[in-house]
Amino acid sequence: MSKPALSVAGLSHRWGAKTALDDVRFSLPPGRFCALLGPNGAGKSTLMAVLTGLIRPRAGAVTVAGVDMGRSPRAALAGIGVVFQQPTHDLDRTVAANLRYFAALQGLGRAETEARINEALARLGMAERAGEKVGKLNGGHRRRMEIARALLHRPRLLLLDEPTVGLDAPARAAITAHVHDLAAQGITVLWATHLVDELRDSDEMVLLHRGRVAAAGAVGALRGTVPLPDWFLAQTGAAA
Amino acid sequence: MSALRAAGAIMTRELARFLSQRERFFAALVRPLVWLFVFAAGFRAALGMSIIPPYRTYIPYETYIAPGLCGMILLFSAMQSSLSLVNDRESGTMRLMLTAPWPRWFLLGAKLVAGALVGLVQVAAFQGIAWAYGIHLPPLGYLAALPALALSGLMLGSLGLLLSARVRQLENFAGVMNFVIFPMFFLSSALYPIWKMQEASPWLAWICRLNPFTHAVELIRFALYLQLNAVSLAVTAAAAAVFFALALWGYEPARTRPPKGE
Numbered sequence: 001m002s003k004p005a006l007s008v009a010g011l012s013h014r015w016g017a018k019t020a021l022d023d024v025r026f027s028l029p030p031g032r033f034c035a036l037l038g039p040n041g042a043g044k045s046t047l048m049a050v051l052t053g054l055i056r057p058r059a060g061a062v063t064v065a066g067v068d069m070g071r072s073p074r075a076a077l078a079g080i081g082v083v084f085q086q087p088t089h090d091l092d093r094t095v096a097a098n099l100r101y102f103a104a105l106q107g108l109g110r111a112e113t114e115a116r117i118n119e120a121l122a123r124l125g126m127a128e129r130a131g132e133k134v135g136k137l138n139g140g141h142r143r144r145m146e147i148a149r150a151l152l153h154r155p156r157l158l159l160l161d162e163p164t165v166g167l168d169a170p171a172r173a174a175i176t177a178h179v180h181d182l183a184a185q186g187i188t189v190l191w192a193t194h195l196v197d198e199l200r201d202s203d204e205m206v207l208l209h210r211g212r213v214a215a216a217g218a219v220g221a222l223r224g225t226v227p228l229p230d231w232f233l234a235q236t237g238a239a240a
Numbered sequence: 241m242s243a244l245r246a247a248g249a250i251m252t253r254e255l256a257r258f259l260s261q262r263e264r265f266f267a268a269l270v271r272p273l274v275w276l277f278v279f280a281a282g283f284r285a286a287l288g289m290s291i292i293p294p295y296r297t298y299i300p301y302e303t304y305i306a307p308g309l310c311g312m313i314l315l316f317s318a319m320q321s322s323l324s325l326v327n328d329r330e331s332g333t334m335r336l337m338l339t340a341p342w343p344r345w346f347l348l349g350a351k352l353v354a355g356a357l358v359g360l361v362q363v364a365a366f367q368g369i370a371w372a373y374g375i376h377l378p379p380l381g382y383l384a385a386l387p388a389l390a391l392s393g394l395m396l397g398s399l400g401l402l403l404s405a406r407v408r409q410l411e412n413f414a415g416v417m418n419f420v421i422f423p424m425f426f427l428s429s430a431l432y433p434i435w436k437m438q439e440a441s442p443w444l445a446w447i448c449r450l451n452p453f454t455h456a457v458e459l460i461r462f463a464l465y466l467q468l469n470a471v472s473l474a475v476t477a478a479a480a481a482v483f484f485a486l487a488l489w490g491y492e493p494a495r496t497r498p499p500k501g502e
Contacts, residue, residue, distance in 0.1 A: 052339045056492075074341040082339055086332035090253070092260060104249030105340040107242025 003066040005030040005157050005188035006051070011060030013046055020046040021057065022211040028190065028204065030065075030156070033183035035199050035219070036192040038208035039236050044192040045085065047208065048161040051190070052082050065156055078106075081150030085161040085192075087142060091135035095126070095145050098134055099152060106153040113152075120148035124178055140171025144178065157188045164198065172198070196228045209236050246342055247350035254354035257324070258361070268316060268362045272309040273369060280305050292433055294465035306375050307461035308430025310385075311453060313366055314359045314393045319421055321355035322400030326407055338491075345488050352401060352484070356393030363389055381464040388463035388473075392456035395476050398483035405490025428454040429461075452479035 004027035011024040020043045028034050038044050049055040051062060053073050062069040062076070069076040089098050096117060103113040121127045124144040134142060143163055150158060160179065164172040176198045183189045191198070199205065201220030206213055214235055215222055223231040258264065284301040291298060328334040337347055367382060403420065425431075427447050434454070438445040448454050455472035462469040 052335070054335060054338060074343070077339055078341040080339075082336075084332045084335055086335075088332040088336040090257075090333070093256075101249050101253055102336065104245045105337060107246050107341075109242075109245075 002030055004028055004063070005032075005065055006190065007063040008047075008051075009061045009063075011047070011050060011057050011062065013050065013055065013057045013059075015046075019211050021050070021060075024060070024208070024211070024213055026206045026213055026216050028157075028188055030188050031183065031186045032204050033180055033189045033191065033200075034204035034206060036190055036206050036208060037194065037196065037199070037232065038192075039194055042194075042208040042236075043211040044194075044208055045161060046211075048085075048159060048192055051159055052080065053077055078153065079156050081153070081155035081158045083143070083146050083150050083158070083160040083163050085163070085165060087146070089134045089142065089146065092133060094131055094133055095121070095137070096130040098145065099149050102149045103152050108153065116152050116154075117148075120151045121145075123151065123182075124148045138171070139167050140174060143167065143171070143175055147175070147179065147182075151182075151187075155187070157190070158182065159190050159192075161192045162194070163191070164193070164195065196232050199228060207232075207235055243342060243346065246340060247346070247353075250337065250347065250350040251354040251357065254321075254351070254358060255361075258358045264320065265362070265365075268313060268320075269365055269369070271316065272313055272366050275305065275309055275312070276302060276370060276373065276375075290433075290435075292435070294462045294467045294469075302373075303375055303377075304433075305431055306370055306377070307385075307464055308428070308457050309370075310363045310366065310389060310460055311392060311428075311430055311457040312425055313362050314356075314389065314396050314456070315421060315425060315453065317359035317362055318355060318393065318396035318400040319403075319417060321351075321358065321397060322404045325351070325401065325404035329404065344491060348401060348488065348491060349484075352394060352397045355397040355400070356390055359393040359397070360386075360389055377464050378466055381466055384466050385460055385463040388456075388459045391473075391476055391480065392460060395452060395456055395480035395483065398480050398487055401487035402483050402490060405487050424451060424453040427451050428457055430454075430457050452476060455479070 007027040009025050011021050012019070013021040024043070024047065036044055036047065046055065050057050051069075053069060053076070056070075064076040064079050067076045067079065090101070093101075099117045099120070100113060103116065108116065117130065118127065121130055124147055126141065126144050126148055129137065129141060129145070134145065137145065147158075147160070147163070158179070163179075164175055167175065179189055179191065180200065180203075193199075199219050201218070201223075203219045205215070205217065205219045205222060207215040219228065226234070280302040325334065328337075337351075338344065340347060399420070427444065428451050429448060430453070434445050434448050437448050452475055455469075455475035458469050459472040459476050462472070
């Protein structure tokens with residue numbers, strides 16, 4: 001059996017007196033779209049910060065394709081592409097310049113970089129935007145650029161932290177579809193969100209509530225015949 | 241090789257950002273030039289200079305404060321870089337950099353060197369104008385001062401890095417500017433020799449002697465006259481190392497603060 005693309009075991013973290021993550025454990029099979037679902041404040045952002053090495057958890061282990069992040073953070077990070085919740089681009093530089101900066105940060109060579117930029121932009125339907133300044137793009141295209149950027153070093157695991165925040169409905173649908181396509185092409189996706197309409201029945205899901213994993217498995221199997229929004233409300237007790 | 245590429249990208253981005261902000265470059269030049277053309281002219285009469293090392297003759301006040309103004313440029317530039325670090329932190333571009341597969345000290349070190357380079361470009365422009373204004377230092381002194389300026393830039397940049405690790409929001413930063421830049425600049429030998437301060441207040445003179453910025457200025461001043469001030473070199477280098485180590489500690493993953501909303 002192949003190693004899980006991501007495995008999280010016994011992860012706990014506190015911010016002062018507040019417990020953000022409490023014995024979180026789950027694992028993702030390779031090449032699947034997995035939603036990290038949870039209401040605001042459930043611990044999604046803390047978990048994302050741990051998975052990207054920005055925070056060292058108080059307890060627990062994160063393994064990326066068999067590489068222990070605590071022991072070999074750099075090797076683990078090399079296998080991960082990240083799209084942060086906050087925008088992380090230089091507005092006054094072109095799409096290509098933003099991507100080149102990231103490629104160099106990853107240590108990619110110049111010739112290789114150009115080929116990969118073309119490939120990644122084409123994959124996200126952004127090829128004709130390479131020469132445009134990021135500041136001139138709409139929110140949806142900026143996000144797509146960030147996803148293309150996260151793919152440049154060909155990671156096997158893509159982490160996206162609420163990537164559709166602030167986008168209008170068509171842009172949200174387009175990005176959700178694009179990332180589902182990436183999963184279909186073999187990239188493992190962990191997509192943090194609190195919006196249930198971004199999930200499909202065939203997706204995996206980890207439901208995070210008050211820092212704990214409240215449910216995990218295939219969306220369709222978990223919800224049964226209950227509509228997903230109702231199921232989500234029932235699980236989290238969140239007011240409609 | 242790939243590590244150098246990553247460092248090169250961080251530096252190029254920093255320089256490109258600086259060069260694209262013309263107002264910043266302009267402001268960085270105007271500030272010391274106002275001090276040189278206006279303040280120094282006014283104070284020339286008020287402040288009697290005596291012959292102190294590294295000078296061998298009486299010097300005009302403008303000549304005395306030129307090295308201090310180089311230091312001032314580096315100080316402002318370092319704090320400006322620090323401001324952009326806080327901004328990067330808020331906007332998330334810092335996260336993008338820190339998730340690159342390199343050790344944190346390396347990534348932050350590249351950022352630091354980039355900031356120091358930006359400072360050196362500004363000092364070079366200032367020295368050119370000061371030369372045209374009539375402040376002529378030994379020609380080789382300009383070359384000899386380069387390593388001194390670079391080390392001072394790194395020391396002040398490390399201090400900025402340390403501040404950016406502790407300051408969360410830009411609003412808080414205005415206070416830091418007041419509490420860092422002004423005391424560091426005025427409680428130093430940039431504008432007046434320490435013996436002058438000693439006459440006014442011995443304990444203020446002591447603060448000046450302990451201020452690492454004083455040593456950065458003296459290191460630059462001596463180097464401009466092709467002399468080495470060993471004590472200042474040691475203090476500046478030690479301060480750089482301590483500030484950088486503390487900054488790394490501040491940027492440690494375990495000490496990061498909660499993400500917004502959690």
